[in-house]
Amino acid sequence: MKVVFFFALAAVAFGAPQILNSADFVPILRDDRIQEDDGRYNFDVETGNGIVISQSGSPVSQGAIASAGQYSYTAPDGTEVVLKFVADENGFQPQSDLLPVAPQFPHPIPQFVLDQIATAQEQEAARARGETVDYE
Known part of the structure; x- marks a missing residue:
């Protein structure tokens, strides 16, 4: 009976998932945290795989x-990712060269669009004069 129990226990131990695989282990190189009684805080973290995070805040x-604050890391394709941000009464405001940027407004209007607008205005003027408008 003791032998069966031992083998059952060994089977459960060997069959259990490995929670910490040494290949997945990333050391924390720096972890500095300050929390003040008035709510102000500051932290700086750096990991062994190149992730760096720095943030500070205070009650408003x-x-x-x-x-x-900001964070940075190297993407799998080798791109250095750096994102700086402010979060305040105006919301979350990220800044990074990698974020998409909307075109500046007013942006140039293509000629075909200007032509369509002119045609629509001419047709509207013709309708106002009571003329029959031929749509092409």
Whole structure:
């Protein structure tokens, strides 16, 4: 009976998933945290795989906290990713060269669009004069 129990226990131990695989282990190189009694905070973290995070914040009103910071890492394709941000009464405001940027407005209007607008205006003027408008 003891032998059966031992083998059953061994089977459960060897069959259990490995929670920490040494290949997945990333050491924390730096972890500096400051939390003040008035709600101000600051932290800086750096990991062995190149992730660096820095953030600080302070209360601004009725439980709201304004914070600012940045994080950086190297993407799998080798691109260095750096994102700086501010989060305050104006919302989350990220800044990075890698974020998409909307075209500046007013942007140039293509000629075919200007032509369509002119045609629509001519047709509207013709209708206002009571003329029959031929749509092409």
